[in-house]
Amino acid sequence: xxxxxxxxxLTKKFGNFIAVDHLNLEVEEGEILGLLGPNGAGKTTTxxxxxxxxxxxxGTAYVxxxxxxxxxxxxxxxxxxxxxxxxxxxxxxxxxxVNWHAKVCGLPTEERKRxxxxxxxxxxxxxxxxxxxxxxxxxxxxxxxxxxxxxQRPKIAIVDEPTSQIDIVGKHKIWRMLRxxxxxxxxxxxxxxxxxxxxxxxxxxxxxxxxxxxxxxxxKKLKDSIVGGDVVEIQxxxxxxxxxxxALNQFKEVVKIMKTKSSTLRLYLNKVEEIVPxxxxxxxKEGASVSSIHMSEPSLDDVFAHYTGLTLEExxxxxx
Amino acid sequence: MRQIxxxxxxxxxNFFRYKWWLAGLISMNLADLFIMAIVYxxxxxxxxxxxxxxxxxFFAPGLTxxxxxxxxxxxxxxxxMERRREIHQYMLSLPMSRWELAIGRVLSGGLRGxxxxxxxxxxxxxxxxxxxxxxxxxxLLVLFFLAMGISGLxxxxxxxxxxxxxxxxxxxxxxxLLFFCSSVFYPFSLIQQLGxxxxxxxxxxxxxxxxxxxxxxxxxxxxxxxxxPFSLDMVVSVLVFSALxxxxxxxxxxxxxxxx
Numbered sequence: 001x002x003x004x005x006x007x008x009x010l011t012k013k014f015g016n017f018i019a020v021d022h023l024n025l026e027v028e029e030g031e032i033l034g035l036l037g038p039n040g041a042g043k044t045t046t047x048x049x050x051x052x053x054x055x056x057x058x059g060t061a062y063v064x065x066x067x068x069x070x071x072x073x074x075x076x077x078x079x080x081x082x083x084x085x086x087x088x089x090x091x092x093x094x095x096x097x098v099n100w101h102a103k104v105c106g107l108p109t110e111e112r113k114r115x116x117x118x119x120x121x122x123x124x125x126x127x128x129x130x131x132x133x134x135x136x137x138x139x140x141x142x143x144x145x146x147x148x149x150x151x152q153r154p155k156i157a158i159v160d161e162p163t164s165q166i167d168i169v170g171k172h173k174i175w176r177m178l179r180x181x182x183x184x185x186x187x188x189x190x191x192x193x194x195x196x197x198x199x200x201x202x203x204x205x206x207x208x209x210x211x212x213x214x215x216x217x218x219x220k221k222l223k224d225s226i227v228g229g230d231v232v233e234i235q236x237x238x239x240x241x242x243x244x245x246x247a248l249n250q251f252k253e254v255v256k257i258m259k260t261k262s263s264t265l266r267l268y269l270n271k272v273e274e275i276v277p278x279x280x281x282x283x284x285k286e287g288a289s290v291s292s293i294h295m296s297e298p299s300l301d302d303v304f305a306h307y308t309g310l311t312l313e314e315x316x317x318x319x320x
Numbered sequence: 321m322r323q324i325x326x327x328x329x330x331x332x333x334n335f336f337r338y339k340w341w342l343a344g345l346i347s348m349n350l351a352d353l354f355i356m357a358i359v360y361x362x363x364x365x366x367x368x369x370x371x372x373x374x375x376x377x378f379f380a381p382g383l384t385x386x387x388x389x390x391x392x393x394x395x396x397x398x399x400x401m402e403r404r405r406e407i408h409q410y411m412l413s414l415p416m417s418r419w420e421l422a423i424g425r426v427l428s429g430g431l432r433g434x435x436x437x438x439x440x441x442x443x444x445x446x447x448x449x450x451x452x453x454x455x456x457x458x459x460l461l462v463l464f465f466l467a468m469g470i471s472g473l474x475x476x477x478x479x480x481x482x483x484x485x486x487x488x489x490x491x492x493x494x495x496x497l498l499f500f501c502s503s504v505f506y507p508f509s510l511i512q513q514l515g516x517x518x519x520x521x522x523x524x525x526x527x528x529x530x531x532x533x534x535x536x537x538x539x540x541x542x543x544x545x546x547x548x549p550f551s552l553d554m555v556v557s558v559l560v561f562s563a564l565x566x567x568x569x570x571x572x573x574x575x576x577x578x579x580x
Binding site: 077106 | 413418
């Protein structure tokens with residue numbers, strides 16, 4: 001089956017700044033593709049180009065076989081977008097916003113009424129439906145934004161940081177609803193900078209940094225692809241000396257050492273079960289005071305760090 | 321067409337969220353009419369009084385056009401606010417063509433102006449006089465096209481200005497130019513006379529003659545008061561203005577808003 005979205009050298013420049021740099025990416029029909037990256041990675045700009053809100057500077061994207069440059073009207077008929085920042089006039093009410101959105105998207109009256117009520121109740125918004133948006137919390141406004149797409153049930157849903165500002169219970173509810181939407185046949189592009197969200201929800205994850213696509217695969221394959229995929233994080237009571245870091249580097253199983261905080265080392269290694277006792281023995285012999293040791297399988301943050309040399313948090317700070 | 325109707329619903333709902341504010345404004349407009357009529361009637365020179373008889377009767381059609389202008393211009397403020405808050409990105413992502421979106425916004429701005437103006441026009445008819453059905457149709461048609469032109473002008477300004485300050489400044493300049501150089505507040509013959517005496521630039525006299533606000537006010541006056549005499553040029557002037565700004569606004573909306 002051909003991909004439902006195909007991006008070919010998709011590029012967007014704002015003056016001299018390249019927000020998205022020759023992006024080549026395909027989205028398969030019926031999948032949830034996570035676009036993961038720090039702020040400023042180019043996720044939102046990519047989404048805006050696919051949604052025909054802004055025009056690409058170079059390259060193009062095909063959505064459902066339609067070119068975003070040549071057939072934007074056809075492209076928009078397939079899409080539903082939940083934006084990162086809720087796009088609504090603050091004097092409006094949630095009911096007016098979602099009901100009007102459903103009407104514009106062509107839902108028949110009865111079905112529209114039913115779905116609006118159903119989704120608003122599911123998102124715990126029904127009791128607030130006639131309040132002005134300015135009287136709602138940030139999380140509630142975000143729910144209004146995501147409700148639009150859930151009611152619309154488009155062929156392709158684009159959701160940009162769908163659970164930012166939403167409490168943990170709400171997050172799980174929205175994740176479940178997005179998964180249900182996908183099961184009903186909607187392809188979803190999920191732009192996020194939350195690792196856990198990308199990990200649990202995405203069938204595949206495309207990692208972006210500085211406008212470029214670094215890698216795209218299933219979360220499992222991405223994690224497995226890291227040489228030295230096991231991670232041991234050792235927190236010392238004082239700064240580990242360079243000599244100690246050098247000694248750790250001497251273990252052939254240790255692939256890489258990153259200093260994540262002033263007194264914490266993150267070791268990427270193989271055969272964690274065999275090597276950790278040896279490392280502990282060496283550290284005790286050297287008289288190092290270890291306050292904690294933590295072993296884990298690689299996360300998407302490790303995958304990101306593997307490709308960029310930065311943790312997502314560091315890249316976030318760098319991106320502003 | 322379905323999407324244009326949806327846009328009208330969207331913009332009218334937002335318009336009526338301010339219903340009490342609008343009611344207040346209409347009351348203020350009517351109060352202005354009575355206050356200005358009383359004060360100005362006593363300030364006019366005998367020559368002017370001879371021309372216009374009663375300032376109340378003269379100003380009532382002008383005030384109707386003033387109200388239409390102010391309310392049709394409101395859509396620009398909303399479009400500008402949408403742009404600043406990036407709500408336009410949502411509008412641009414909706415399943416409708418750019419032309420539907422642009423024409424829908426211009427049309428709703430114009431129709432909102434017509435709704436706001438209705439009580440002012442009704443007051444004008446009740447207190448000054450009623451036109452014949454044919455004259456009434458022409459008045460409504462001219463005011464509708466004028467409202468569309470004003471709505472288009474405001475949208476064109478709204479998408480060309482990046483901040484509220486700039487939009488308000490531009491709006492102020494347009495207000496100043498269009499109202500100062502028009503026959504809304506004073507008869508065109510007076511402007512012409514000042515021009516001939518060298519006390520008013522002739523370029524502005526010409527502008528006042530083709531100004532759609534002058535022509536719209538004078539069309540109502542010609543039907544209700546018989547002066548100035550009705551001419552087809554007045555209607556053409558309003559239609560040209562309307563067509564020019566409606567399509568330039570639609571074009572600006574489509575071209576500029578995607579760059580934001």
